[in-house]
Amino acid sequence: MPCIRIVRPCALAPAEAWMRLTDWERHGTAVPLTKTVVDTAPPTRVGTRFTARTGVGRLTLDDRMEVVRWEPPQPGRAGLVRLEKRGRAVRGWAEIEITALPAGGSEITWREDLRLPALPRLLDPTVAAVGHLLFSRALDRLLT
Template sequence: MPGIRIVHRTPLPPPEAWLRLTDWERHGAQVPLTRTIIETAPPTRVGTVFTARTGVGRITFDDPMEVVLWQPPEGAAPGLVRLVKQGRAVTGWAEIAVRPGPAGGSQVEWREELRVRGLGRPFDPLVATAGRLLFSRAVVRLLRA
């Protein structure tokens, strides 16, 4: 499974960065041809399930995810959310950590391991590169005012 790691600094305080990064509906707007469907009632917690549906017309695939760890930042303690991908097309996990930055603001770390079914190990570098580009863009846009 290819590993993806993105580190991003933002002037936003950790609670605000956390709120923006865990607004699951906004995630869909950052990924081309994708919308997010929340399947459980708010607020987000362990057990929250949502699906990122990507495609056009009848040509779509779903990336269902479940929140298995939910620890919002509090004081100097970092926030950490872990998602497990439960789809037929995409499997793996993602983690988003938000901690106070060394010079104020926040430091965000997005880690992800994913597998696209039907693509073997020779495609891992391509999947990792595409994932880094896509998720880096999403992080920047989610944190934008």
């Protein structure tokens, strides 16, 4: 199971970074060929479910997720959201942590444990490399 970890400093205050990174529909615009649909009523909280569908035509991959931890950043405390991946094709979890930097701005840590049951474990390093590239680009787009 490939584990991915991306750390990025950004100029945004933690609350603004949190709003951008937990706007699930925006994730669909940040990942090529992807549309994200939220299945539960707002606001986001523990229990919120959404699906990121990536692909073209009938060749698609659904990444169904559920928010299992929801702790927006507060003064003196980092923010953390944890998603459990609950689909057939994509399993694992993802976490986004946002920490205030002493000089201003934030540090974002994106962790992902990505499992694709249909692929042999031999391909884990390739999945990790592609995932790191994809999530790094998505993170950069979501923060701008």
